Amino acid sequence: MSIIEVKKLKKEFKVKLKEKGFKGTIKSIIKPKYKKIKAVNDVSFSVEKGEMIAFIGPNGAGKSTTIKMLTGILHNDSGSIKVMDLDPKKDRKQLAYEIGCVFGQKEQLWTHLTPYDNFKFFGAVYDIPETVVEKKINELKELFELDSFIDTPVRNLSLGQRIRCEIVASLIHEPKILFLDEPTIGLDPVVKDNIRKLIKRMNKEYKTTIFLTSHDVSDIEKLCKRVIIINKGKVVLDDSMENLKYHYLNKKILDCKCKEEVNLSGEEGINIIKNKGVNLKIEVDTNKKSISDALKLLNPDNIIDINISNVPLEEIISNIYNDGE
Amino acid sequence: MRKYFYIFKTELMSNLNYVFNVLFSFIGYFIHILVFFYLWSYIYSDSSQVINGYSKSQMIWYVIITEVIWSVLAGRSFCRKISEDVKSGNITYNLNKPYSYIGYLLSSKMGEMSISFVLYFIGAIILGLIFLGSLPSINIIQFIIVLLSCILACIISAFLIIIIGLFAFYIEDTGPFYWVYSKVILIFGTIFPIEFFPGILKNILSYSPIYVVSYGPAKLFVNFSYIESIKILIAQVIYIIITYLLCLLIYKKGEKRLNVNGG
Structure with a gap:
């Protein structure tokens, strides 16, 4: 449901x-x-x-x-x-x-009051009986690890502590x-x-x-x-x-260190991000070229080290945002 | 009801941090009273003289009480806070709580006022005793009725200011409205008793909110009568209902117009 x-x-x-x-x-x-x-x-x-x-x-x-x-x-x-x-x-x-x-x-939260008083206040606002509020506060205190500052006025808390209290409230x-x-x-x-x-x-x-x-x-x-x-x-x-x-962009990032320089420019489905001689970073569009083909182009014998990763989510998302423009 | 009491209590606790601010603002009050003390002492050529039914000492006690109600209210910041809440969209954090916004405003304002109410009242009585030597003739029951009437006056004033503050739903700046309101209260309610004004104006004033927010309680304090007190208390209750309904009306209409961008 x-x-x-x-x-x-x-x-x-x-x-x-x-x-x-x-x-x-x-x-x-x-x-x-x-x-x-x-x-x-x-x-x-x-x-x-x-x-x-x-x-x-x-x-x-x-x-x-x-x-x-x-x-x-x-x-x-x-x-x-x-x-x-x-x-x-x-x-x-x-x-x-x-x-x-x-x-x-x-x-x-009320900045002059302690988190504890604040929680009691919110309990009353939501019509929760006093005893139930006490129990709930204790439970949430454990879960959110508030013990060390539950009696410190909110204005003296760090931002992280305050947000935790906000969530508990x-x-x-x-x-x-x-x-x-x-x-x-x-x-x-x-x-x-x-x-x-x-x-x-x-x-x-x-x-x-x-x-x-x-x-x-x-x-x-x-x-x-x-x-x-x-x-x-x-x-x-x-x-x-x-x-x-994994599927939205179908792209992988290959970051490799080679023995000799490889020239991949002009290959379909491969986008060179960084090319510094033997250090190469490319983006492979797996719809157009499989990873194995890309590896063959690089020549497995030529690779010293390789790292295959997904396109960072951040980039995927900003791509989606830009598509809407 | 428990939640409103809790709002009151929490605001009261929170405001206990400002006790020294209250004491400092009392200095301003003291200066006002000082000015009026010398002014009326000058106008009343001898202390047995009576003007419009007020002796010199009654006149000064009148100002002492009306000034307490006005100062305790601290209306300007209250009005500004409401308008800012409406305009900035902060009001939204009150809208998703299970209480009425008007009820929240009133109970938190009462919580805020109660400290200064107590301190100002004690301070004002001491001040009056120093300047004038004696209290008006009033017994303890009568005094309690006066206190009750003062509290009701504060509630009505709070509602009136909420009304002005909520105008922010419709207009950009509520400042000028508040300015007019405060000057009207100052001239017709605080400095001079209603009896000092000419015929028609006097009649209008005795039906206006001024009768219940300042004149009533102060008049009772300087010249108590049970008949007058019942009249004033009934008028105050009626005004509370009217002003509350007005608040509700403006709020309900305004809420639909609410635009909150960003954040």
């Missing part, structure tokens, strides 16, 4: 048009002209229970707008949304009990779906990795469905099995991570 069901979702924004300069400003005051921008244009997808899904796209693609419609903050113009069989537009308050949101760029009411909007923004690699592990553990433990947006490709790579890419308000790809990685 799908937990989120979106069909033909559309949202338009009215944006005031302004001509340049002083005259333009005066004109736009007297007779404002508006332009309609299709922020989200015919988006459909569904998410299964317990899935970890990456919802990505370039800036201005309509990601945040979609999330805001899913959580009932913004109202869609047309199309239908069902989140846990609720219509976010009509049942926003009811839906709020079922979902949690973490926005990496905003803080929802949005889990107090045991949401079925967690929306994570760039949760690792501004964090160092170690902390990022830590947060990812915690998110993964949480998904396993509570079967929480996770809806993640991020510009950090390794977030997506490490967490999500499925990815939806959206660009200019349209879904351009909805596929499993595996497919995206």
